[in-house]
Amino acid sequence: MLIQALLYPQFTTMDLVGALQPLALLPGAKTELVWKETGPVASDSTAAIVATTSFADASVAPDVILVPGGGTPSVDILEDEEVMAFLAARGANAQWIVSVCTGSLLLGMAGLLEGYRAASHWAVIDTLDSFGAIPVHERVVIDRNRCTGGGVTAGMDIGLTMAGVIAGEPLGKALELAFEYNPAPPYGTGHPSIADEETLAMARAMFSQSVPTERIRDIATRRQA
Amino acid sequence: MLIQALLYPQFTTMDLVGALQPLALLPGAKTELVWKETGPVASDSTAAIVATTSFADASVAPDVILVPGGGTPSVDILEDEEVMAFLAARGANAQWIVSVCTGSLLLGMAGLLEGYRAASHWAVIDTLDSFGAIPVHERVVIDRNRCTGGGVTAGMDIGLTMAGVIAGEPLGKALELAFEYNPAPPYGTGHPSIADEETLAMARAMFSQSVPTERIRDIATRRQA
Numbered sequence: 001m002l003i004q005a006l007l008y009p010q011f012t013t014m015d016l017v018g019a020l021q022p023l024a025l026l027p028g029a030k031t032e033l034v035w036k037e038t039g040p041v042a043s044d045s046t047a048a049i050v051a052t053t054s055f056a057d058a059s060v061a062p063d064v065i066l067v068p069g070g071g072t073p074s075v076d077i078l079e080d081e082e083v084m085a086f087l088a089a090r091g092a093n094a095q096w097i098v099s100v101c102t103g104s105l106l107l108g109m110a111g112l113l114e115g116y117r118a119a120s121h122w123a124v125i126d127t128l129d130s131f132g133a134i135p136v137h138e139r140v141v142i143d144r145n146r147c148t149g150g151g152v153t154a155g156m157d158i159g160l161t162m163a164g165v166i167a168g169e170p171l172g173k174a175l176e177l178a179f180e181y182n183p184a185p186p187y188g189t190g191h192p193s194i195a196d197e198e199t200l201a202m203a204r205a206m207f208s209q210s211v212p213t214e215r216i217r218d219i220a221t222r223r224q225a
Numbered sequence: 226m227l228i229q230a231l232l233y234p235q236f237t238t239m240d241l242v243g244a245l246q247p248l249a250l251l252p253g254a255k256t257e258l259v260w261k262e263t264g265p266v267a268s269d270s271t272a273a274i275v276a277t278t279s280f281a282d283a284s285v286a287p288d289v290i291l292v293p294g295g296g297t298p299s300v301d302i303l304e305d306e307e308v309m310a311f312l313a314a315r316g317a318n319a320q321w322i323v324s325v326c327t328g329s330l331l332l333g334m335a336g337l338l339e340g341y342r343a344a345s346h347w348a349v350i351d352t353l354d355s356f357g358a359i360p361v362h363e364r365v366v367i368d369r370n371r372c373t374g375g376g377v378t379a380g381m382d383i384g385l386t387m388a389g390v391i392a393g394e395p396l397g398k399a400l401e402l403a404f405e406y407n408p409a410p411p412y413g414t415g416h417p418s419i420a421d422e423e424t425l426a427m428a429r430a431m432f433s434q435s436v437p438t439e440r441i442r443d444i445a446t447r448r449q450a
């Protein structure tokens with residue numbers, strides 16, 4: 001089973017790793033960490049992760065294609081035609097198309113979410129309709145062979161869910177236990193529906209600069225033009 | 226503020242990234258990802274992360290030293306005297322000493338947990354006493370300037386907790402919201418106290434091979450000899 005994960009400069013490390021960790025440990029799993037060329041790709045936590053495979057050498061029909069999100073870089077890359085063409089091509093052949101956080105914007109821009117129910121980070125989810133998707137405010141959303149999810153830490157929920165779908169629920173359950181996924185968020189502010197006003201204002205201020213929804217909608221409109 | 230994170234071959238990717246993601250985004254944070262030499266270090270999810278700094282060049286007094294865990298490789302490395310000497314030296318000067326998962330075994334072997342309350346992955350936590358620590362079955366444990374925690378996914382709880390301690394609770398709360406840390410574990414089996422028997426047996430079988438507690442105790446005893 002081949003897990004093909006897209007890297008790109010300044011992607012959010014946790015988006016990738018939360019989902020990759022369970023998937024890479026499935027029996028028989030092989031991975032390709034892909035980018036335009038092989039070598040280190042910087043991520044937003046300062047950890048550079050090594051791309052093992054160039055777009056040119058990437059398998060044409062992976063079992064899973066996994067797309068992480070990020071802040072501004074995940075919006076910038078919507079305008080990179082080489083990346084979008086790669087995603088569209090692999091998406092046409094992949095058995096499963098999986099994204100974390102704003103990774104669903106990349107899927108949308110590549111034309112892979114037209115008519116699909118899909119999730120994304122809470123700060124941008126309502127822009128998904130501009131890519132022809134149906135925004136769903138849930139942490140993990142599966143519609144046919146698309147699995148999209150919420151922001152950053154949702155990667156773990158997405159990866160464990162897909163591990164169970166692919167390799168059977170008993171192994172999914174055992175991996176959840178092996179990874180001690182019995183979370184205890186320290187502040188209880190992890191979603192706009194439960195955060196206090198001060199926290200929400202602080203987080204919204206971060207995102208108004210890094211993931212401007214008007215720009216996302218504008219880029220989506222040009223795709224459709 | 227300098228975050229110094231230890232890499233070593235086949236460490237658990239999520240252990241590192243869950244904690245590094247919030248810490249690296251704190252205002253003024255710089256990171257050193259350290260190993261014996263610079264360059265890519267393979268992790269257990271197949272993602273290689275680039276060590277930016279060699280032991281020889283690593284800052285002597287980091288604000289935070291962060292140690293991820295792993296399976297068998299995290300036990301093997303307890304016998305690597307160069308690594309243990311590095312951790313002991315940096316631990317003596319660091320403002321905060323932080324571990325995720327079996328990373329606390331490394332701290333213990335380096336002599337950094339004598340008389341400290343400490344946590345670890347559920348499969349090995351009861352071996353912590355052989356390093357002179359006091360095992361605590363909690364997800365995040367702070368005792369003086371040591372912050373240790375549970376397995377793998379506890380990295381996020383640990384990182385967000387420390388982000389609040391270092392940079393203030395308002396920012397900790399905002400990061401928890403920014404990372405959408407409103408978890409929904411798909412199976413509800415993430416700890417031995419809540420897992421069903423079949424799942425527990427499956428996970429215990431994984432760990433009886435990868436992190437044998439008898440071997441850990443044996444190594445700890447040789448340290449004290």
